[in-house]
Amino acid sequence: MGDVETMPEGRYIVPALTQGLTLLGLFSRERPALTPPDIARELGLSRATVFRLLHTLETMGYVQREDGDRQYRLGPAVLGRGFAYLASLDLVEVAQPALRRLRDEAGMSSHLAIRDGRDVLYLARFPARSTMASSVQVGTRFPVHGTILGRxxxxxxxxAELKELFPEATLPRFSEQTPKTLAALKKLLKEDRARGYAVSQSxxxxxxxxxxxxxxxxNGTIVAAINVTTVDGSVTQADMSGRFKDLLLDTAREISSHIVSEQNLARTLVTSAGR
Known part of the structure; x- marks a missing residue:
């Protein structure tokens, strides 16, 4: 990276943010560790400014000190953001073969979705090979609290996170089964969490x-969800809660294992590059 004069300028540019991101860009495989004087010289900033930037980045986990506090390296937060980005890029590609096989074995439409705020966002879809195929399309959004995929x-x-997500006293309803309040939603979520999956009719x-x-x-964190859907009455509730549930859980574990493998590979590559 060059000196501070090469940083972007404009009325909407935040100088401190630009300086912090440019500072992070100074670290590389060839220079995994830097001292504050190195950084001040490279960016053309005062040592006081560099101290404030480093203190902020260290507090957030983006850099960490070593060698008796004289040098800084990239911290775990940088790697964590990188892994999350890599996972989002690979998620659909990793999931597609498993979702296709799930569709074929279950004879139902299969889907993959992530959460975007208060919405479920569909990323992949394999419609059933029948007239009972799901009409959901990639890019479709549904309310997160109103669907079992969202739950x-x-x-x-x-x-605290749920309260921030749903601050209102009454939740929007989409069917007779939609929880009316956050307390009612929490009750459903507790049951979902204990069960490890959810089954629904209408x-x-x-x-x-x-x-x-x-x-x-x-890390064991939920990053996506999958489902299969069909028309009410086309399969028995015993089968929904039995063999189809087992197929779904097996598929979820398979996709999760591929994500773990991809992230572990990314971690190895990033760690090796930093040595």
Whole structure:
């Protein structure tokens, strides 16, 4: 990276943010560790400014001190953001073969989704090979609290996170089964969390049955969810809660294992590059 004069300028540019990101860009495989004087000289900034930048980045985990506090290296937060980005890029590609096989073995439409705020966002879809195929398309959004796919995505959020996500006293309703309040939603989420999956009939859309399960990364964090859907009455509830649930959970574990493998590979590559 060059000196501070090469940083972007404009009325909407935040100088401190630009300086912090440029500072992070100074670290490389060839220079994994830098001292504050090195950074001040490279960026053309005062030592006081560099101290404030480093203190902020260290507090957030983006850099960490070593060698008796004289040098700084990139911290775990940088790697964590990188792994999350790599996982998001690979998620659909990793999941597609498993979702296709799930569709074929279950004879139902299969889907993969992530959470975007208060919405479920569909990233992949394999419609059933029948007239009962799901009409959901990639890019479709549904309310996260109104679907069992969404419930899988938020079932492990803390009370504080749920309160921030749903601050209103009454939640929007989409069917007779939609929870009316955060307390009612929490009750469902507690049951989902204990069960590890969810089964529904007409929970969001009348006439549609579904099973949903979470997909996890190598930290065990839920990063996505998958489901299969069919028309109510086309399969028995015993089968929905039995062999189809087992197929879904096996598929969720398979996708999760691929994500873990991809992230472990990325971690190895990043660690090796920093040596």
């Amino acid at each position: 899988m995505l938020i079932c492990e959020l803390s009370d 929970f969001f859309e009348r006439g549609v049955s579904a099973i949903a399960a979470p997909v996890r990364d190598n």
